[in-house]
Amino acid sequence: MTDEPLLSLRTFIEDVERIGELRHVHGAHWDLEIGGIAELSYRRPKPQALLFDDIVDYPSGHRLLVGSTGTSRRFGRTLRLGDDLDDFGLVEALRGKPSKWAAAARDFPVEVVERAPFHENVLEGNDANLLAFPVPRWHGHDGGRFIGTGCLVVTSDPETGVHNGGCYRMQVQDDGRATTIAAVPGKHGAQNIERWFAREGRAPVTVSFGHDPLLLALGGTEVPGGISELEYAGAVLGQRVPVVLGEETGLPIPAGTEIVVEGWLTPEESRVEGPFGEWTGYYAGSPRPTPNLRVNRIYYRDNPILLGAPPGKPPHDYSYMRTVMKSAMIQDELVSMGVPGVKSAWAHETGGGRLFIAVAIEQRYAGHARQVGYLAAQCPAAAYMNRYVVVVDEDIDVTDLGEVVWAMSTRSDPATDIEIMNRTWGSKLDPMLEPDQTPYNSRAVIDACRPWHRLKSFPRVAESDPAYLREVQQRWGQFLD
Numbered sequence: 001m002t003d004e005p006l007l008s009l010r011t012f013i014e015d016v017e018r019i020g021e022l023r024h025v026h027g028a029h030w031d032l033e034i035g036g037i038a039e040l041s042y043r044r045p046k047p048q049a050l051l052f053d054d055i056v057d058y059p060s061g062h063r064l065l066v067g068s069t070g071t072s073r074r075f076g077r078t079l080r081l082g083d084d085l086d087d088f089g090l091v092e093a094l095r096g097k098p099s100k101w102a103a104a105a106r107d108f109p110v111e112v113v114e115r116a117p118f119h120e121n122v123l124e125g126n127d128a129n130l131l132a133f134p135v136p137r138w139h140g141h142d143g144g145r146f147i148g149t150g151c152l153v154v155t156s157d158p159e160t161g162v163h164n165g166g167c168y169r170m171q172v173q174d175d176g177r178a179t180t181i182a183a184v185p186g187k188h189g190a191q192n193i194e195r196w197f198a199r200e201g202r203a204p205v206t207v208s209f210g211h212d213p214l215l216l217a218l219g220g221t222e223v224p225g226g227i228s229e230l231e232y233a234g235a236v237l238g239q240r241v242p243v244v245l246g247e248e249t250g251l252p253i254p255a256g257t258e259i260v261v262e263g264w265l266t267p268e269e270s271r272v273e274g275p276f277g278e279w280t281g282y283y284a285g286s287p288r289p290t291p292n293l294r295v296n297r298i299y300y301r302d303n304p305i306l307l308g309a310p311p312g313k314p315p316h317d318y319s320y321m322r323t324v325m326k327s328a329m330i331q332d333e334l335v336s337m338g339v340p341g342v343k344s345a346w347a348h349e350t351g352g353g354r355l356f357i358a359v360a361i362e363q364r365y366a367g368h369a370r371q372v373g374y375l376a377a378q379c380p381a382a383a384y385m386n387r388y389v390v391v392v393d394e395d396i397d398v399t400d401l402g403e404v405v406w407a408m409s410t411r412s413d414p415a416t417d418i419e420i421m422n423r424t425w426g427s428k429l430d431p432m433l434e435p436d437q438t439p440y441n442s443r444a445v446i447d448a449c450r451p452w453h454r455l456k457s458f459p460r461v462a463e464s465d466p467a468y469l470r471e472v473q474q475r476w477g478q479f480l481d
């Protein structure tokens, strides 16, 4: 495909098809069936990306992609790090990059263009209805149909003009004539909206549905404040991102997108949204009034493709992506704080990439393991919603939960090796939060390293020398398949 704009979802789909990781699914229903197929797929060891077409009630060609970032090959391609890396290799390749990309973002200002493929079609007035697209009801107890999972919501800081791209759940409201945007207070997007409300009594937004999942990854990850995710994307690509400026708001819309809406939020216009099956694996957090965007005009490409990224009990659509991003960022932050001996970090998918983190170190001094545990639990990449940090010795594979649990079970003494922190940064989405409780949580650092003072005398691990096992494998492998 030659004339596709930068960050086109179609180019991504073509690439994924070429590496053999795309499945075409025809005839599924938007009401739960797409969500169910996706859920079963996420549980497979190497889930494919699924492109749904001929969706019940919708014209052929109105499509939806899920599972975009679910393997190291697809996510490596998304981050432009190559499509031949394994899980660990991808994290290694990513290490050091987020801070470089953040520093370089300002060198890649967006490039304004006049026309984009999404101008091919427009729905206006009474025809402007989001349910013209096959928006799924993802899970059985969701409060409605959520068009925003893999979306990019662009807002701006009214003082500096710097724009922000964030990924927030968006529930279709008013029979398709509007959509809520559920940015949690404190997120940059929510802060921008609040500032505009305070200053002008309204807040501009544009929303892109259907783009290269690089924008899902950046919109859905904690990019530092004051940096535009579109410029950050430019730094990742090494090229300025082409955008069209919204006619009503003047905010940028990536030219490569499939479907676009824009408009102004007001403090008076809200709807109760949710519940929604979330990344913790629960329907937690009570339905709450949320800013509601009335949709007056929708632009879209011929045969448009929505990008879906539904959360749920992990593994879910973007848990792998979050694990990779967080693992690299946590290790980077520990290293940049000057902590020695950090060998690897892994933010496990079972904890949604946030709740359960394992860090391996080469112990250098008494107290080293606790230092790493406390810092990992509170570094910016992990501070939100972490619950457990387990620090292990370097012989433990942090990506393997079995090894981590073995270390916890044999190298820690619960009476002395579990440190608790209270009143740390939690979330309304926490299923353990009591109703009406302030969203603090607590967290535990589990020191599962051999005690420093017994390092030399600690019982030897009962396994053969790896070099000897390789020899045995060569000689006797025929009996072991």
Ligand SMILES: Cc1cc2nc3c(=O)[nH]c(=O)nc-3n(C[C@H](O)[C@H](O)[C@H](O)COP(=O)(O)O)c2cc1C
Binding pocket: 149, 150, 164, 165, 166, 167, 168, 169, 170, 182, 183, 184, 185, 186, 187, 188, 189, 190, 216, 219, 220, 221, 222, 223, 309, 310, 311, 318
């Ligand atoms: C698919 C997906 C859905 C998300 N849904 C929400 C959401 O509904 N509300 C929210 O505040 N954050 C949500 N997040 C997390 C935010 O995107 C993430 O914290 C991001 O860093 C917020 O960006 P901001 O701080 O620039 O606003 C979601 C992330 C992903 C990947």
